[in-house]
Each structure stands twice: as C-alpha cells, then as structure tokens.
Amino acid sequence: MADDKKLPKRSEDFSAWYNETVLKAELADYSPVRGCMVIRPRGYGIWERMQRQLDSSFKDTGHQNAYFPLLIPESFLHKEAEHVEGFAPEVAVVTHGGGKKLDEPLVIRPTSETIIYAMFAKWVQSYRDLPLLINQWANVVRWEMRTRLFLRTLEFLWQEGHTAHATEAEAQEETIKMLNVYRDFMESWMAMPVITGMKTDAERFAGAVRTYSCEAMMQDNKALQAGTSHNLGQNFSKAFDLKFQTEAGGTEFAFNTSWGVSTRLIGGLVMTHGDDFGLRVPPLLAPIELVIVPIWRTDDDKTRVMEAARNITATLNGWERRKTGKLRVHLDDREGMSPGAKYYEWELRGIPLRLEFGPRDLDANQCVLVRRDNRVKRTVTLDSIGEDVADLLSMIQTDMRVDAFERREANSYRGDISYDKFREIMEGPGGFVYAGFCGSGECEQAIKEETKATIRVLPDEEFRSAEPPMKCLKCGRGSVAEALWARAY
RNA sequence: CGGGACGUGGCGCAGCCCGGUAGCGCACCUGAAUGGGGUUCAGGGGGCCGCGGGUUCAAAUCCCGCCGUCCCGACCA
Numbered sequence: 001m002a003d004d005k006k007l008p009k010r011s012e013d014f015s016a017w018y019n020e021t022v023l024k025a026e027l028a029d030y031s032p033v034r035g036c037m038v039i040r041p042r043g044y045g046i047w048e049r050m051q052r053q054l055d056s057s058f059k060d061t062g063h064q065n066a067y068f069p070l071l072i073p074e075s076f077l078h079k080e081a082e083h084v085e086g087f088a089p090e091v092a093v094v095t096h097g098g099g100k101k102l103d104e105p106l107v108i109r110p111t112s113e114t115i116i117y118a119m120f121a122k123w124v125q126s127y128r129d130l131p132l133l134i135n136q137w138a139n140v141v142r143w144e145m146r147t148r149l150f151l152r153t154l155e156f157l158w159q160e161g162h163t164a165h166a167t168e169a170e171a172q173e174e175t176i177k178m179l180n181v182y183r184d185f186m187e188s189w190m191a192m193p194v195i196t197g198m199k200t201d202a203e204r205f206a207g208a209v210r211t212y213s214c215e216a217m218m219q220d221n222k223a224l225q226a227g228t229s230h231n232l233g234q235n236f237s238k239a240f241d242l243k244f245q246t247e248a249g250g251t252e253f254a255f256n257t258s259w260g261v262s263t264r265l266i267g268g269l270v271m272t273h274g275d276d277f278g279l280r281v282p283p284l285l286a287p288i289e290l291v292i293v294p295i296w297r298t299d300d301d302k303t304r305v306m307e308a309a310r311n312i313t314a315t316l317n318g319w320e321r322r323k324t325g326k327l328r329v330h331l332d333d334r335e336g337m338s339p340g341a342k343y344y345e346w347e348l349r350g351i352p353l354r355l356e357f358g359p360r361d362l363d364a365n366q367c368v369l370v371r372r373d374n375r376v377k378r379t380v381t382l383d384s385i386g387e388d389v390a391d392l393l394s395m396i397q398t399d400m401r402v403d404a405f406e407r408r409e410a411n412s413y414r415g416d417i418s419y420d421k422f423r424e425i426m427e428g429p430g431g432f433v434y435a436g437f438c439g440s441g442e443c444e445q446a447i448k449e450e451t452k453a454t455i456r457v458l459p460d461e462e463f464r465s466a467e468p469p470m471k472c473l474k475c476g477r478g479s480v481a482e483a484l485w486a487r488a489y
Numbered sequence: 490c491g492g493g494a495c496g497u498g499g500c501g502c503a504g505c506c507c508g509g510u511a512g513c514g515c516a517c518c519u520g521a522a523u524g525g526g527g528u529u530c531a532g533g534g535g536g537c538c539g540c541g542g543g544u545u546c547a548a549a550u551c552c553c554g555c556c557g558u559c560c561c562g563a564c565c566a
Contacts, residue, residue: 006527023500034558089564111566145564152565213566225566264566295525302524340526358525368525489566 007348010276014220018271022149025279025349027266035147035154039263042349043150045287046266047157051137053189053284054159054261057181063133063161068115070139071106076114079239083113086206090142092154108141113207113236113258116162121242124164124254130244131174132164132254150267151224151489158262164242164254168233171255172210175231178259179212182227190265191282191401192216192272193408194226195432195484197457202444205258209233215456215484217408218271221430223456223486226268229259272404279350280373282400283393288330290316290389291351295339295358306333308362312355312385319386327389347372352396353389373400408432414465422473422485426451432486434465436479438472447474447485455483 007024008016022028027043039047055065071094077084087110094106109115120132141155161178165171179196186192194214204211208230216226237243237253246252273280283289294309296302313331320326330351332342339356346354356368369388370377373396380388411431425431437443437455448454458481468482 140566142565144566156566158566228566260566262566297524336524338524338526338528340524341528342526344527356525360525 007276007278010219010274014218014271017274017276018267019149021274021278021348022267022270027270027279028149030149033154035144037149037153037155039157042287043266046269046281046285047263049285049287050185050189050265051159054181054185055135055137057185058135058159058161061133061177061181063135063163065136066134067136067138068109068112068119070109072109072112072115074105074107076118077107079114080207080236082235083207083239087111087142090144092141092143109138110140110142111258111260112136112138112140112160113162113232113256114240117164117236117240117242117256120162120164120254120256121237121240124242124244126245127166127247130164130166130254131170133161133174134163135159135161148267148489150270151264153263156262156264158260160258160260163257164237165257166244166246166252166254168255171233171257172231174257175210175212175229175259178257179214179227179229182214182229182259182261186214186216186226186265187401189282189284190269190272191397191404192226192268193401193405195457195459195463197459197463197484199228199457200437200441200444200455200483202441203454203456205230207232207235208258209235213457215486215488216268216272217411217432217486218268218489219274219407220271221411221432221486223432223484223488224264224268224271225456225488226265227259227261230257232256232258273350273400277344277375278348280400281350281352283352283397284324286350286352287328288351289328289393290330290353290355291346292316292329292331292355292357293339293342293346294331294333295356297359301359305357305359305362309333309357312357312367312382316386316389319390321390324394327386327393343370347375353392355389371396373403414469415467416469416471417473419473422453423451426453426485426487430487432456432484433473434459434469434482435473435485436469436471437481437483438475438477439480440472440475443472443474451487453485453487456486456488457484458482459484 007020010017026040028040029038031038091110092108095102124132137159139155139157144152144154147153163174165174183194183196186194194216196214199211199213210231212229213225214227216224218224234253234255236256242254243251244254270279292309292313294305296305309331313329316327316329350372352372354370361367365382366379367382368377368379369392413431413433422433425433444455464482469479472479
C-alpha cells in the first residue's frame, strides 16, 4: 500500500488533483524556466491526434498550412491600436542579437496577426486572390503572471487560422464556420460539450470586431474557454494596408478572420473526464485504445498465455474499422510487475479499454474486457473479440460525451434568479448561470469584482432558454441579451 | 508589485524549538520467490541540508543578507 501513488480526491482539491494527475500520468513536466512546460510523449501523443483531426478539418474547409516567423518587429505590434494595448503587457522582447543591441527590438509572437497580415498585404492584389485561407501550427509566448500546466503556460503550442475575404458577409460566415469546426471536434472527438456564442466587449480579442468562443464546463464547475474565432473586420487590413482591387475596379480593404485552439485542450480534456483513478481519455484521442494485460501463475502458463496474448494482439492490431481505422492496441508484456499494478497504471493513463487474459481464459476461449470510463468488467468470447472491442470503444466515446453533457446541465441554472442566489452559487459550488444582461459594461464589471464570475458568452440561439430571462441580473432593468455567467480558468 | 508559507538524495517528507557531523517512505539497482486489483524477503547505490556571511571547539539546526519556489490578490487562451 503505497500511499504516495494515490491521487488527491478530486472532490476535495481539484487543483491538486489536476496537477498531480498531469504529472503522474506523465503528460507533462515542469521546465527549468518558471511557467514553461515540457510536454512528454504521452501528452504529445494526444496532441498529435488532436492535430491530425483538426488539420484534416481545415483541409476540408479549404485551408492551407504555412509558417510565419517567431520574431516580429516591435513596430508591427503598434500598428493596430487596440491590439498593442491588449498584448503589450505580456510580450517577451528580444533586445540583443549577435552580441549587439538591436536597433529595433523584436517581440516573440504572442499571436501572429501582425506578421501574417503584413505578408498578406504583399500577396493580395485583386479580388481574384481572395479568399486567402491560411493556417499555421506554431508556438507562441505570452508572459503570464500565474501559470498552470497546459491551461496557461508562458509558451504554448497552437494552431492559428488567418483568412482574408472580399466581403464582410464572407468573413462573418468564415468566423462562424470555424467556430463550428471547433465545436464539432470538441464534442465528437474530445467528448466535451461546449456552449458557443459571442463575447462581450470586455472579453473580446484585442483588435477584433466580434469574438466567438467555445466554453466548456470543468468538473469543478468552472468554465474553460476552449477555442475562439474572431471576425477582425478591416482593423488589421487597414493597419497593414491589405487592400485589393474589386471586380468593379475600385479599391477596398480586405476583411479578416482569425481562430485558434491550443494545447490548453489537453488540460480541458483532463479536467472534463478525469476521475479519482486518473485520466480518462476518449477512444478517438487515445494513442492506445486497448491494452492487453496477460496473467500467469507458472512458467508453463506463462508460455501458453503469452503466445495466445501475442496472437490476440496481432489480430486486434490489424482490425480495420469503417470510420476510425485500425485499432490501436498495446500488449503489456512487462515481467516482474503484478497484474494489479499494471491495471492501476493503465487506469492512471486513461487507456479506454483493458483486456485481461489468463490461463482460465485461455482454456475457456474467452477474456475479460474492462472499460476505463465506468470500470465495468465483462467476460467475452474470443471468437468475436474484434467486433466486441470496436463496439465497446464507440460506446465509451458516446457515454463519455453524454456523461459530460449531463454533468454540465445538472450544474446549470436558467431563468430569472436573484442576485443573492447568484452570489450563493458563485461563492459555493459554482456553475453556469444563464441570466439577463442589460448590456452595460458597469454591471458586467461590478459582478466580476463581487463574485469573480464573468460573462463567458452571449449564447448562440440553440443554447438560449425557451423563455429568456427578462431582467438584468445586476441592475434589474430589462435585459438586451441572455448571458452565460461563470467563473473561469 | 502587496499578504502568507516553504527550500534537506529523483519525488514526498522528518530532523531545527533544545547545535554534536543526516534519517524515513516511495522510486532506482542486484538476487530469489510471487503473479486474476497497487507482491514479499534479503542486499545495494545515491545527499556542497537553496546560496553567502556571522556566532561557536562544533551549524541542516542559532543570527544577518541574498536567491528561488508555491499559495492568495492584480493579468490572461
């Protein structure tokens, strides 16, 4: 009984649970530099699967990958007034190069709007060059004061899409389209349901006309902004002289959009699905979907069991499914480690399905399948093992999404509520509160100061209440919009 | 930058009050037995006790200074 192997109880200290789970499951480690993070192979494997799926969605929507420089002239940042104001406090600046002080400092990109639209300006001449649909996979640096593994690190990996369009309407359509690409990915692949909607001015991206966001609920009932999509209007095209000749022969500034998701998604995955035994990774994102743990007593058994286990592994590894490709199977043939110890380890890592196989099973032509999501065991025959495993995995994917959805709904509050009740919720268990909003920044600010809750989004139509709250949560005046309030990461 | 706590093998900690030359658990290495939910026994390696100075015959321990980390606020994907 090694106590230090156990994780803190999620219900007692969610933050401690989160940190220890991420470290013990070996997703990441701390770096020598404060606030930076080392993503270990297990964490990176999940990120690679995320990348692959997102990237193919981007290709499907006509985007091409490109790469832009890490270093940006400081003056670029200053060309868009709101943008520099938003990002200046958190940029890292390079002042020396080649042993000499630079004439103009270079900033390490906190995001790439400026350098990308400077390049777009060179590439675009006529409406025929539009739309220009670009995505880049990159790292960015933001000098945050307080950091947290995956959720807020000084440096993080992300993808940022940048597009230029001939019309406002087309840019708006793109903004919403990519928001929905994110939403589909988060719900279908991460099994993490999200609320989409527009941000208020207070939370809008610095330099955007409109910002849209996907907001997920974590298990401590706090919100996580999981992905954003911005309609930049002509703010950047004007700043970087990104204009084109129209079909009619006139000159017009292009309309831009940008959108991104980051390694923060991994943190969201952990905080959405983890339990007291560690990670739970949805099958579609799991680098290993099924782990086979062989069991034996005598050397004789060992030989027979291992041989059969290798055969099962070979069969399953080649198993082709209709949509999700070949099964990803791993045989845990480590010796000198008890089966129980292996179970705990694989559970900590969140592998969705475990196959236990011992002498008794061998004789009966069967095995035991154990789901990671609910830890339910089932004895099944080996005759149809491929189908059974494939079915179980897709069931796990669905069940995890439904679980997360139901948890979110159980912690959501709708309809007019008193401000006292609201405070009680925010200071107590937390949750998503759908409440009226008069549209005044003063009410928004006052609530933030008093309860730490912010308007996550003004929810899209499908998330709004059947009978929307009529009164502003704070001032009691008639509301102009329904707002989703929550404390956030 | 304000308020609090803490720096001791890879990790987590005890020792400090009351000075005497460093210990525990886990991890790691070797051997044997074990193996259907965190095995057991035996043996072993590894530590400028955050850094610098002071007091003392003697400092992990007392005093001063510095550095660093974490938590709470201001910032934020």
